[in-house]
Amino acid sequence: MAKTHANPFKPTAGGEPPLLIGRSKVIRDFEKGLDNGVGAPGRIMLVTGARGTGKTVMLTVFGDKARERNWDVIEETASEGLCERLVDALHANRRTLDHVTVKPSLSFAGVGVSLGEAELSPKRMPETLRSAMAARLDRLDKKHAGLLITIDETQAAERQDMIAIATAIQHQIRERRNIAIVFAGLPQMVSDLFNDEVITFLRRAKTNVLSDIPLEEVQSAFSDTFSTSGVSITEEQLTDATAATHGYPYMIQLVGYHIWDAADMRDSDSVIDEDVKQGIHEARIDLDNAVCIPELHGLSRNDRAYLEAMSYSDGPSSTVEIAERMGKTANYAATYRKRLLDAFVIRETERGEVDFAVPFLREYLRRMHE
Ligand SMILES: Nc1ncnc2c1ncn2[C@@H]1O[C@H](COP(=O)(O)OP(=O)(O)OP(=O)(O)O)[C@@H](O)[C@H]1O
Ligand SMILES: [Mg+2]
Structure with a gap:
């Protein structure tokens, strides 16, 4: 096969990798949640894992799976103002839909989404969020579609925001609405937020811990990716490259990227031992710079x-x-x-x-x- 021009490895944060290695079970659990209908366990899910284990990528994949089923997807990252942004996002679609589907003269009457300070006050947030969710779900019901909400970096969420979200979701589930929510974050989010008395409802959530990827799977993914891109690599070289990753997703992309790049620099379509050595070295430098140094800083x-x-x-x-x-x-x-x-x-x-x-x-x- 002719060598491709673009490096098939993607060592970027949250970047969707060319090959999603070792996550088929988590993805299947999520899809089952969507397909098994209201009340299925996968409809409230927690995804935890250390930095660079692929939590953000997982949320992106989940979003794609939901969109494939014609669901609406709201993707948020936890930080100050999370609930306000969620309320905005829940209404946003309504505004555009109204403009598109309803005559302009009528759309104003139908909008009514400009929220006053009172609605957005922390005390009223659970209620505001709940009614914003219900309104969006009403619209989606007509299309027989559901709503997926994903929250990234959940460990940074404020307790008040989590309470509002948990309360709002609990109501939708109780009313058998077509909704799913996934929280992704560092493992500590579970003890910090989900063991809270007020959020007990979310303890029923299905937890998926993204751990290291088994080396056999890494090796076969490396093998496939190199051969699909038209670059040959020996079994022994694959074994060395695989061992250097320790099964850590971010390192998998870095090692693959730099070995492929080293061969590409020589304008070659076959990897030599020196490319592997050089690639692993470069990958370690990038990992130090992207993960270790900022963490210690x-x-x-x-x-x-x-x-x-x-x-x-x-x-x-x-x-x-x-x-x-x-x-x-x-x-x-x-x-x-x-x-x-x-x-x-x-x-x-x-x-x-x-x-x-x-x-x-x-x-x-x-x-x-x-
Ligand atoms: N299953 C996977 N197979 C191969 N590569 C992956 C996989 N999951 C993630 N990656 C790669 O690992 C890197 C980190 O992924 P991502 O940014 O999703 O991690 P994260 O857990 O969200 O990290 P952080 O905690 O820093 O936000 C990306 O380059 C991504 O392409
Ligand atoms: Mg992330």
């Missing part, structure tokens, strides 16, 4: 010292171990432990130890103090 010197002490372990470390390595008391170490947990840089393991929540950070720190 926002931290204090003591936070970083704590992480360095952690990096001597191959896996999770206990607070006691870390304090010993730092030459400090366990109390002192516990302060930084909490700060780093709050910053989502580390996570608590089941046994109460801590481990890195940011992939490749351990390796980066080790290289730094070599």
